[in-house]
Every structure is written in structure tokens, then in C-alpha cells.
Amino acid sequence: MCAEHIRKLRRNGQRWKLEDAKARFSEVVRMAHSEGPQRVTVRGRDSVVVISAEELDRLMQTAPKQLLVEFLEGLALDGLEVERDRDEGRDVAL
Template sequence: MNWHLQDAKNNFSKVVRQAQTEGPQTVTLRGKRTAVVMSAEEYDRIIGNEPKKSFIEHLLAFPELDDETLEVINHRSKTPSRPPIDI
């Protein structure tokens, strides 16, 4: 939603509530888009300030594999595909 600056100042708590429930609220000054009020959660998501997941959490979040994909993984060759490198 767009808010004129004076309206946003007079209804700041409403602007903040709507930012939390409806998404970012745009504030205009003399008809020009000037600022955006958004929830803290949305801001954190945009700037990447979310809590970091552990390696285990990333693994557990991996989508479940279908039976066909699991069969391909389990039946692949166990030997290396390239010869070892002599160093």
C-alpha cells in the first residue's frame, strides 16, 4: 500500500501493523516513492540475516528422494571413475 508521508506519520502504528500482516508499505513524499516500511522478518530475509542453519539442519531439510532416484544411487559403481593421481 502507498502512504503519503503525512498520513504515514499520523498512522504510524497502522503502517507498522500492515507491514507485518500485508507486506511492505511504501511511503511517498510529494508523489515520489521515498521509503518502505517492512516487517523485521522480511528485512532479515532480504539481507540474509536469518540464523545460520547447521550442516545437519541442511541435510535434514533436503527433499525426500523418490524410489527410482534412490535405486540409481544405491546401484552405482563403487569404484572410482578416474584413476588415482600419482603425486
């Protein structure tokens, strides 16, 4: 790869024109592993991003599921004072 092309990629945040990405796909993949996401443009606009499988796995991880009781206990509401209104309602004529 020529030095000018490398400078242009660095300046543009690792963007590749589609035709360049197709011609140098091995390099795009290698750079996705070593330098991070690689953007591919179509007609000058971002179209897709090539990322490593490890990065995808990291992004796709979901938070561990938690029981409602555990969630509520973790809210740290110890200092919260809640008072119930003593209103007992109204009389209803039947």
C-alpha cells in the same frame, strides 16, 4: 480508517503520503507485518518502504560461504572434454 482510504491504498499498492504515515504509523507498521511492504511517498514520489524485521532479515541473508574446491565440484562438468594443445612453443635464440 475510512473505506475510501482503504480502497485507495489497495489500488495504489499500499502507498501512504508522508503525513498520513506519520499520523497512522502504528497502522503502517501493523500492515507491514500483515500485508507486506508499505510505501511512503514524499511529494507524490516513492521515498521509503516500511517492512517487517523478519522480511529484512530474510532479504539480508547471505549465501553460505563455500570453498573453491566445493564450488568447482558442484559445477557438474563430468561430461566436459577438454583437450590441451600439444604445441610446445618456439625456439628462442639467446
